[in-house]
Amino acid sequence: MAYLVQPDYVKYVCSCGQMKPITNLYFCRHCLKIRCGFCICHEVDSHYCANCLENMPSSEARLKKNRCSSCFDCPSCFHTLSTRATMVQPRQDPASGDAKVENKQPKKMYYLSCFNCRWTSRDVGIPDQPVASGGWPERVNPFANRFAQLMEYYKAIAQQEKQEKLDKERKKFAIRGNYITLTDKTGLTGAMARNRAGMPSSESTSSAIANFVLSQATEEVEELPDDYHSREVNLKMITTMPQRLASPEWQAQQVSRLQPIARPLSVKRSQRCRQCDHNLTKPEYNPGSIKFKIELLAFYHVPEVKIISYETIKPGVTSALLLKLTNPTAHEMQIQLIQPNEVPEIEEKEEPKNIEKSLEKSLNLEKDMSWKSVVERKPTLPSAIKVNNPELTFTLAQRDDAAEYDDDSHHDTNDIILWRKSNKLALRLQLTADENAKVGLPAVAVVALQYTYRNTVPPTSTQPRDHTLYTTVTIDLGIVSQ
Amino acid sequence: MTLYEGIALIQEKQAVVLDLGAHYTKFGFTGEAAPRCIIKSEFWCPMERRYKQVYDYNTTEELYDNLVQMLHLLYFRHVLVNPKERKVVVIESLLTTTQFRETLAKVLYMHYEVSGVTWWDTGRACAATLGVGTALVVSIGAREAEVTPVVHAAPLVHAIQVPPLGMQAVRVHLANILKEDNETELQLDDNVLEDILVRTCFVPSRTLAIQLASEGCNGVRSVVCGGAGTSVRVTGRARALAAEPLFERDRDMASLPDAVLQCLIQCPRDTRRVLAENILITGGGATLPGLKARIAHELRHLITVEPYKDQLHIKTFKFHSSPCEDNVCAWVGGAVCGGADGGGRAEPRDVYLRTQRLRDWACLLHNTPPDHHHRCP
Numbered sequence: 001m002a003y004l005v006q007p008d009y010v011k012y013v014c015s016c017g018q019m020k021p022i023t024n025l026y027f028c029r030h031c032l033k034i035r036c037g038f039c040i041c042h043e044v045d046s047h048y049c050a051n052c053l054e055n056m057p058s059s060e061a062r063l064k065k066n067r068c069s070s071c072f073d074c075p076s077c078f079h080t081l082s083t084r085a086t087m088v089q090p091r092q093d094p095a096s097g098d099a100k101v102e103n104k105q106p107k108k109m110y111y112l113s114c115f116n117c118r119w120t121s122r123d124v125g126i127p128d129q130p131v132a133s134g135g136w137p138e139r140v141n142p143f144a145n146r147f148a149q150l151m152e153y154y155k156a157i158a159q160q161e162k163q164e165k166l167d168k169e170r171k172k173f174a175i176r177g178n179y180i181t182l183t184d185k186t187g188l189t190g191a192m193a194r195n196r197a198g199m200p201s202s203e204s205t206s207s208a209i210a211n212f213v214l215s216q217a218t219e220e221v222e223e224l225p226d227d228y229h230s231r232e233v234n235l236k237m238i239t240t241m242p243q244r245l246a247s248p249e250w251q252a253q254q255v256s257r258l259q260p261i262a263r264p265l266s267v268k269r270s271q272r273c274r275q276c277d278h279n280l281t282k283p284e285y286n287p288g289s290i291k292f293k294i295e296l297l298a299f300y301h302v303p304e305v306k307i308i309s310y311e312t313i314k315p316g317v318t319s320a321l322l323l324k325l326t327n328p329t330a331h332e333m334q335i336q337l338i339q340p341n342e343v344p345e346i347e348e349k350e351e352p353k354n355i356e357k358s359l360e361k362s363l364n365l366e367k368d369m370s371w372k373s374v375v376e377r378k379p380t381l382p383s384a385i386k387v388n389n390p391e392l393t394f395t396l397a398q399r400d401d402a403a404e405y406d407d408d409s410h411h412d413t414n415d416i417i418l419w420r421k422s423n424k425l426a427l428r429l430q431l432t433a434d435e436n437a438k439v440g441l442p443a444v445a446v447v448a449l450q451y452t453y454r455n456t457v458p459p460t461s462t463q464p465r466d467h468t469l470y471t472t473v474t475i476d477l478g479i480v481s482q
Numbered sequence: 483m484t485l486y487e488g489i490a491l492i493q494e495k496q497a498v499v500l501d502l503g504a505h506y507t508k509f510g511f512t513g514e515a516a517p518r519c520i521i522k523s524e525f526w527c528p529m530e531r532r533y534k535q536v537y538d539y540n541t542t543e544e545l546y547d548n549l550v551q552m553l554h555l556l557y558f559r560h561v562l563v564n565p566k567e568r569k570v571v572v573i574e575s576l577l578t579t580t581q582f583r584e585t586l587a588k589v590l591y592m593h594y595e596v597s598g599v600t601w602w603d604t605g606r607a608c609a610a611t612l613g614v615g616t617a618l619v620v621s622i623g624a625r626e627a628e629v630t631p632v633v634h635a636a637p638l639v640h641a642i643q644v645p646p647l648g649m650q651a652v653r654v655h656l657a658n659i660l661k662e663d664n665e666t667e668l669q670l671d672d673n674v675l676e677d678i679l680v681r682t683c684f685v686p687s688r689t690l691a692i693q694l695a696s697e698g699c700n701g702v703r704s705v706v707c708g709g710a711g712t713s714v715r716v717t718g719r720a721r722a723l724a725a726e727p728l729f730e731r732d733r734d735m736a737s738l739p740d741a742v743l744q745c746l747i748q749c750p751r752d753t754r755r756v757l758a759e760n761i762l763i764t765g766g767g768a769t770l771p772g773l774k775a776r777i778a779h780e781l782r783h784l785i786t787v788e789p790y791k792d793q794l795h796i797k798t799f800k801f802h803s804s805p806c807e808d809n810v811c812a813w814v815g816g817a818v819c820g821g822a823d824g825g826g827r828a829e830p831r832d833v834y835l836r837t838q839r840l841r842d843w844a845c846l847l848h849n850t851p852p853d854h855h856h857r858c859p
Binding site: 007024038041042043044047061065066141143144146147150151153154155157158162212213214215216217218219221222223224228229230231232233235238239240241245248249251264265266267269368370371373374375377 | 800
């Protein structure tokens with residue numbers, strides 16, 4: 001809960017240099033590195049409607065423009081619309097006389113209604129439907145026709161241009177300066193310009209170009225009515241900006257022209273480590289489930305640091321900081337506190353270049369690592385507060401859900417270790433603030449952890465199972481005070 | 483998923499069109515008549531615990547982070563496609579800073595690994611929605627109005643006028659009038675101001691504007707906006723005069739109609755008449771009721787007075803209307819052109835990665851004639 005509602009007091013330094021709370025981080029078991037949302041690759045996994053929890057295959061979602069076919073949102077307040085049923089006596093046709101007596105049964109009719117703002121589909125004159133779901137009239141974009149014409153026209157021009165280019169190449173007119181003008185840069189235009197100037201094009205112009213009607217400019221501009229300014233303004237009848245933009249196709253300006261909005265779908269995302277292309281998270285397919293098939297969160301693999309309490313930081317004064325460390329893994333963990341500058345730089349191992357590798361490179365199959373240069377940054381860590389690390393290696397027991405029912409047997413408490421409880425441990429640390437630390441600036445202490453980690457990936461012959469890993473943590477201790 | 487994606491592999495993936503405006507971002511697919519979403523250009527920043535504008539940045543790195551977060555929002559919340567291996571059409575102003583362009587390219591090509599990007603400028607994209615090759619595009623955006631002459635589908639860069647007369651100027655003016663009329667210090671949120679502007683304000687015709695200036699605005703109905711406690715009285719003066727900054731002529735002649743005429747003066751003589759008969763007023767600001775008519779009135783008046791009377795011999799002004807809502811005009815142009823060429827004109831990713839820089843009209847590296855002695859080999 002604290003991670004959701006409180007500011008992030010403890011932040012971990014991700015391998016890409018971003019600083020994030022542990023709940024926002026991932027841990028790649030294959031690279032043994034912390035990853036975050038910034039340096040991983042997100043992928044759309046499955047589409048679903050968040051209202052009816054119905055899955056939709058991606059091809060169908062594309063066809064339906066990412067909208068659910070049975071759920072609607074209120075165009076007025078964006079709450080979900082509910083289907084209401086009414087009984088309607090079918091209107092008797094006077095011409096048919098009393099021949100159809102059996103048709104007199106009342107019929108169920110359905111309309112949409114918003115329980116939040118009381119908007120109904122009857123308000124805007126949408127006829128009631130005989131079936132409960134689906135069948136609502138679909139609106140077409142008023143400009144769709146003209147748009148299709150434009151599209152056809154430009155496609156024909158692009159086609160013609162391509163053809164001309166081919167012809168040109170065939171005729172070996174290839175010498176062309178590399179001086180680019182704006183016309184060349186963007187294209188479409190050479191043919192258009194020729195067309196405009198009435199020059200004959202080399203090919204016979206296709207019918208799409210010939211039949212296209214250019215937009216006609218007029219001298220008249222739509223004017224406001226003369227008494228517009230003295231008319232009464234009824235704000236209830238004019239839509240707000242969010243209401244207009246909720247349906248970009250129509251952007252109704254009058255409340256009477258609002259239409260139910262088919263509910264946009266949501267997606268489940270899977271996430272992938274960019275370095276090794278392994279999945280970090282993969283959700284279950286069922287939209288109702290919030291579980292994951294793969295869930296490599298840092299919260300389950302990296303020791304968690306929490307602040308218990310701390311003394312106010314003053315320049316040049318040594319103060320105490322109480323931290324709680326937790327081992328979330330199922331294996332015993334050795335932890336040592338070190339200075340952040342003692343963290344060894346992880347050098348990228350230069351893989352031996354064999355013939356296969358160079359072949360890959362020549363075939364352009366080598367993994368694309370261009371993202372590295374823009375994604376990875378060097379974090380700037382504050383150094384005003386020094387943590388006096390104890391020269392001690394603590395052992396943290398594995399996580400054991402049954403442990404809280406046990407009496408703790410070992411109490412090896414001393415002036416550094418305050419208490420221990422199953423996989424948790426409280427530490428008392430001494431902080432020395434720099435004498436020149438400016439009063440009023442945020443006080444941030446930096447601690448680096450060296451911890452052992454047992455990899456649970458099925459071991460290969462070359463990889464060791466136990467690793468020594470490092471992580472750097474920044475701890476927000478309020479502001480430096482007088 | 484892979485099963486269904488099989489069909490898509492055969493056909494070319496639809497490219498996405500991105501129009502990253504100062505206030506609103508339009509995003510959707512090529513070949514569609516309207517964007518999938520029009521959302522504010524802002525995102526929730528968990529570090530600063532506030533909504534952050536994309537254009538709110540001090541360093542390139544901050545801009546990079548903003549763009550990464552904004553695009554993540556667009557791709558995974560609204561359009562729901564994988565950015566990887568999909569082409570992008572970017573709609574931008576010709577006067578976008580190099581810093582912004584290069585950073586956006588970096589984010590698209592390297593962070594999201596898109597397969598290609600086509601860059602379209604607003605002027606040409608707007609003109610493309612008409613099908614005509616020559617048009618004078620007046621695009622009234624959030625921060626500035628851009629007057630771009632497009633001749634035979636090429637923008638005349640030297641004649642572009644960009645007065646800072648966008649909806650932001652109107653909004654500031656409206657806030658001032660409201661403050662004076664309500665005689666209190668109103669702390670109105672930008673969203674509230676926009677709401678008032680969009681729902682109550684209008685642009686009076688030229689005759690009415692003159693009449694209002696001499697007689698006062700008592701004839702214009704006032705209206706009360708907002709609910710109990712936070713209600714604001716929007717006077718007739720505020721309703722009618724909010725957009726006046728666009729038409730205020732001082733000695734600098736820096737009004738919007740002036741900018742249009744000055745743009746025409748800068749254009750080659752033989753194009754002036756054609757341009758004046760192919761004016762397209764568009765952009766989010768053009769949706770203000772009466773604005774287009776007022777610009778037409780002002781143009782027809784100004785052409786009869788000094789200094790334009792002697793310099794421009796234009797008799798008629800004709801106006802186009804684009805086949806879309808005004809606020810998405812540039813986007814629709816991008817969607818049409820991006821869809822028509824099938825992404826053939828996009829700069830592919832591997833080409834970008836080789837040099838990691840974009841071609842730009844302002845850069846002499848790309849614009850020096852081939853036989854010029856300054857041309858790099």
